[in-house]
């Protein structure tokens with residue numbers, strides 16, 4: 001499968017020269033197997049997928065990790081939602097009392113959005129996920145709740161013997177750099193076990209993390225240690241802090257790599273790049 | 278073994294930060310974790326014992342009522358929280374490994390996650406006033 005990164009920025013979109021290498025669009029990843037595609041998260045990165053030239057399918061599957069704005073902001077501007085001939089399946093985590101539809105409707109309705117969600121012309125089906133396994137075409141998908149404020153899942157997607165794990169927002173252990181010794185106490189462990197590619201939150205440096213405990217994000221150290229523990233073969237750090245320019249990102253990552261020695265590939269996620277698994 | 282539910286993992290993260298003794302058990306009563314203050318009561322270290330089954334850990338406490346009668350496991354608040362999936366509380370005497378008898382009060386509650394999935398129970402131990 002091909003993994004296309006359409007949005008790698010966390011928190012909010014940016015648009016300036018200093019950020020253009022890693023990109024300013026927020027979370028969105030597309031997985032492609034022949035004519036089959038699924039979309040992970042609907043940050044502003046999804047907007048680029050909205051044209052009919054780019055995306056000729058009539059059925060779309062969008063899997064949301066959670067409903068923070070940087071993961072759904074592009075949904076209302078995803079062009080295919082406005083074609084009545086399109087079928088759009090939106091998956092996302094449920095809460096105990098409020099449905100996913102109702103929670104999405106809080107954003108996709110006035111005054112935050114011009115029209116109510118129910119008036120969007122496309123045929124939208126909302127499907128709630130928990131610790132769930134689902135099959136979409138040739139994609140086998142597992143969702144599990146992970147540590148992040150509000151109901152949040154990560155996704156493990158298997159296709160033709162390859163595994164992509166997507167955990168863009170994750171604070172595996174709060175207020176510490178030390179994860180519990182046993183793997184079964186590690187949030188997200190089953191999702192990332194032996195993944196061929198792990199896309200994981202690494203918003204902060206360890207120094208920055210110390211003043212952002214409980215915000216739900218990882219330092220680069222957390223991400224690398226998590227990848228090491230789970231046996232992931234390739235880690236791409238994502239959910240870049242909007243205040244980190246390309247220069248800062250490259251500098252911090254360079255320093256991190258100078259001080260750590262892991263036996264798997266580590267890189268920074270770049271908007272517009274594509275990885276073949 | 279599959280990783281624990283997120284609600285159990287977060288319970289351990291909380292227990293790790295608190296100075297009150299806390300025990301976390303899985304849905305079948307297996308003692309999955311106890312924190313450092315709880316190690317003081319048990320006289321054992323979690324790193325050494327690892328997980329303990331119900332009949333192992335309930336014997337370790339040797340819980341007794343005010344008259345010195347042994348309390349059967351099914352009358353312990355933690356076992357009650359597990360079996361009835363409701364909060365439970367109670368006071369009783371335990372012998373810690375240092376040979377001393379302590380009166381403790383236990384508050385236990387079931388861990389039920391967003392999906393209403395029952396993942397186990399958590400017990401907080403309070404020593405009676407005057408006890409150290």
Ligand SMILES: [Zn+2]
Pocket residue numbers: 010011027068070071168169239
């Ligand atoms: Zn985010």
Ligand SMILES: [Zn+2]
Pocket residue numbers: 066068148169216
């Ligand atoms: Zn988030």
